[in-house]
Amino acid sequence: MAASTTTRNRTRPVDKYDERRNQLAESALATLGELGYAKTSLREIANNSEFTHGVVHYYFRDKFELIVYCVRYYKARCVRRYDDVVADATTADELLDGFAAKLRQTLREEAPMHRLWYDLRNQSMFEESLREAVTTIDRTLEEMIWRVVSRYAELAGREPVTGPAAAYGLLDGLFQQALLGYVAGDETALETLSGQVHGLMPLLLRPADQAGRTVPAPQSRS
Amino acid sequence: MAASTTTRNRTRPVDKYDERRNQLAESALATLGELGYAKTSLREIANNSEFTHGVVHYYFRDKFELIVYCVRYYKARCVRRYDDVVADATTADELLDGFAAKLRQTLREEAPMHRLWYDLRNQSMFEESLREAVTTIDRTLEEMIWRVVSRYAELAGREPVTGPAAAYGLLDGLFQQALLGYVAGDETALETLSGQVHGLMPLLLRPADQAGRTVPAPQSRS
DNA sequence: GAAGATTCTTGACACTCGTCAAGCCCAGCT
DNA sequence: AGCTGGGCTTGACGAGTGTCAAGAATCTTC
Structure with missing residues (x-):
């Protein structure tokens, strides 16, 4: 009806x-x-x-229609989470600090939502009908991360050594690991993540003096 | 009985x-x-x-006993996958090439096993009874990756800028992203992953000339 | 080859799941 | 007031689940 x-x-x-x-x-x-x-x-x-x-x-x-609707509904809320940080920061270090703080906050306050997201993303590897919705939101998250990284590079006056995909994969790996620990009751996961991100981000910038190697971006978008 | x-x-x-x-x-x-x-x-x-x-x-x-038994059974088979590569390599580049090739092979031949692993690891965030088994194998995987990274640094005559946890988190993030793409039918995920790993690994080494910043290792083991 | 233990099949149980249809309730219209 | 129809509840269905017990089949041992 x-x-x-x-x-x-x-x-x-x-x-x-x-x-x-x-x-x-x-x-x-x-x-x-x-x-x-x-x-x-x-x-x-x-x-x-x-x-x-x-x-x-x-x-x-x-x-199924409910689940997919939920995924999209959820995306609408979470995908602009770091935009303020990007917009407000005036130096690279400030951006980095804000980004790390926001990650910590996300981990602390939104852990259930994020373990759900990882759950659904994994389900999409078994259930093809979930794939489209998951791929869409994953790409949006990648773009969100890329806005952070590219702006960070810009403020530092340097160039990123990775493409958007690699940058997202790396940061997502650290976040997921931290989430796993945090959900298991490890409170130090918050600070560990923050420290790791502070360590990683500068590595994503090509050294100003020399022309280093780059992590190649994917050739195509499949 | x-x-x-x-x-x-x-x-x-x-x-x-x-x-x-x-x-x-x-x-x-x-x-x-x-x-x-x-x-x-x-x-x-x-x-x-x-x-x-x-x-x-x-x-x-x-x-449940079956599932947990499976997880441990699986671990016994997969956890020494890169040891040959580590043992055989005589130069840093050789190790890197071998490692990347092995990752490609793993992605191509063991995709179902790995999506299962990620599935179970995620379930452990909801089901506490899975947590212990999952944590154990995750740590073993971390050690496996660390054997690769630390040997890579050794062969290069430099020091890693990350601890074992961060190194594992980063590489795992890239691998998971590649798996997601590969399972969805993106054949280029194989080469993309290889390229990303070739790009990432050198970044994990502290530049020989200068004393760069480090990605701090977790303070404790929770 | 008989006796006994081990291994496997079969069928049942209590339960939960997604789905759906029949009908109750009540606001809003004539 | 009485009717209408959308919003919601209730109860049922068939299928599928984990679990288990009773017995058939198979192997071991004397």
Whole structure:
């Protein structure tokens, strides 16, 4: 009975409809962040909301549409997280400090969301239907990181030695490792990450005096 | 009825018993690598073996013991993968080439195993019972990578700028990104990874002439 | 070859899952 | 007031899950 994508009918309760979808997505994200993809059921999602399990099927065709909607909904919130840092910094060191601080804060405050993100990204390696949504958001994250790195290089008056993909891969690896430790109860993961990032970022800049080798950017975008 | 951990009784069919366990673990790993943790059932595992689903409970108390056994079983096979490369190389460049080639090969031939590993590592962020096994193998992988990096530095006559954890995090990030792309069908991920690693590794060495900054090693081991 | 232990199959159980349809509730219109 | 229809609840279904027990099949040992 529900309409195709987001509009319901012409009478106009479009916003009400989307509002409920977002409300359910919020509950779903909270549940997924707590239990993980494997153990999250629609009933559990509904229990974490103020509705019952039937409602989910009123607003989403099936479980999959809900999950994908959640991924996109989540992306909209997280993808501009470092833009302020980039915009406000006036020196390379200031940018680096702000970036590291924001990473620490993200780790501390958004750990469930991020373990969910890694979970879903991994699921996309098994479930092809998730792949498109995941690839899209992953690319957006890469661009977000690249805005930081390239601006950092600019402020330092040097050039990055890596392309966007490599820069994202490196930083994401450190962050994921820190998240793993932090979730396991290692409080020092916060400071460790900060220190590692402070150490890594300068390495991503080509030395001013000499022409070093570069980490080649991917030839194409597949 | 089954014995406690691995020995069965004193008559001596210890090896037979363990052999079956390993056989089942092999089937389980194949299934898990294909379907992922979330969608793998004991019946499916048994179907991929020459036994029926009841046998699983004859050799493993429950699903969890099987999974954990699999993780450890898998680790035993993969953790010395780069040792030959380290032992055989006589120059830094040779080591680097061999390492990159081995990474390419791993990506091409063992993609299902590795997406499974990342899946399980992520699950450990939701399921505490997995944490210990995962942490153990993760540390072993870190040591494996560190053997490569430190030997690489040694051959180059320089010092690493990172500690073992950061080195592992960085390389793991690149590998995971490449795996994601490769599984999604991007064949160029192989060469991209190789190029990125060739670019990254020299950055991990402190310049011979000057005393650069270092990526601090974690203070403690949590 | 019989007796006993071990290994494996089969079928059942209690439960949870996603899905769906029937109907209740209540705001808004005539 | 009475009706209408969208929003929501409830309860059911079939399929699939982990687990387990009872017994068949196979091997071991005397």
